[in-house]
Amino acid sequence: DTAVSQTPKYLVTQMGNDKSIKCEQNLGHDTMYWYKQDSKKFLKIMFSYNNKELIINETVPNRFSPKSPDKAHLNLHINSLELGDSAVYFCASSRLGGSNTGELFFGEGSRLTVL
Amino acid sequence: TQLLEQSPQFLSIQEGENLTVYCNSSSVFSSLQWYRQEPGEGPVLLVTVVTGGEVKKLKRLTFQFGDARKDSSLHITAAQPGDTGLYLCAGDRGFQKLVFGTGTRLLVSP
Numbered sequence: 001d002t003a004v005s006q007t008p009k010y011l012v013t014q015m016g017n018d019k020s021i022k023c024e025q026n027l028g029h030d031t032m033y034w035y036k037q038d039s040k041k042f043l044k045i046m047f048s049y050n051n052k053e054l055i056i057n058e059t060v061p062n063r064f065s066p067k068s069p070d071k072a073h074l075n076l077h078i079n080s081l082e083l084g085d086s087a088v089y090f091c092a093s094s095r096l097g098g099s100n101t102g103e104l105f106f107g108e109g110s111r112l113t114v115l
Numbered sequence: 116t117q118l119l120e121q122s123p124q125f126l127s128i129q130e131g132e133n134l135t136v137y138c139n140s141s142s143v144f145s146s147l148q149w150y151r152q153e154p155g156e157g158p159v160l161l162v163t164v165v166t167g168g169e170v171k172k173l174k175r176l177t178f179q180f181g182d183a184r185k186d187s188s189l190h191i192t193a194a195q196p197g198d199t200g201l202y203l204c205a206g207d208r209g210f211q212k213l214v215f216g217t218g219t220r221l222l223v224s225p
Contacts, residue, residue: 041152055210
């Protein structure tokens with residue numbers, strides 16, 4: 001039973017399209033995240049949610065809109081896709097809230113290619 | 116601004132060799148985590164170090180947190196092909212914000 005699952009695993013689309021990536025965790029964690037990993041393998045946080053509430057919103061274009069319908073789900077919608085959005089997007093969750101981040105449990109990633 | 120620099124970026128060694136990966140920053144972190152990521156998968160936590168000067172061992176892997184909690188190292192003894200992967204350090208800035216390092220790609224050949 002996968003702890004953090006995200007779909008789709010691969011996504012190929014044209015510039016200007018809108019796409020969504022979905023994430024679900026069955027670990028009972030309160031905090032969920034979206035990270036972006038670029039071609040150089042650098043992982044950068046985009047958003048974090050704690051109990052459906054937005055906690056971190058890094059300097060991400062407002063074409064990216066996260067949504068957390070409940071604490072087990074965190075989706076990412078991207079409008080007007082650009083070439084530079086091509087990357088692997090990772091969903092993650094953690095148990096701890098407050099001042100300590102704790103261990104992150106990552107999904108397998110969603111590889112987005114914008115043509 | 117890159118907060119956590121890892122060195123080396125790439126390392127290709129033979130089975131049985133020893134190696135050390137460094138993770139350096141000018142910032143202080145409340146704790147530091149090390150992850151390993153294999154192709155097509157997400158990073159998986161190896162260890163968390165919390166106290167300055169702390170040393171933790173995980174079989175052939177030894178992790179150390181710098182006294183000032185700004186840097187860390189990972190030493191692997193007698194590397195095996197199964198150790199191949201991308202090693203990432205991550206500094207905890209608190210309140211769910213982990214800052215990841217630039218990564219070290221390790222290839223261990225039989």
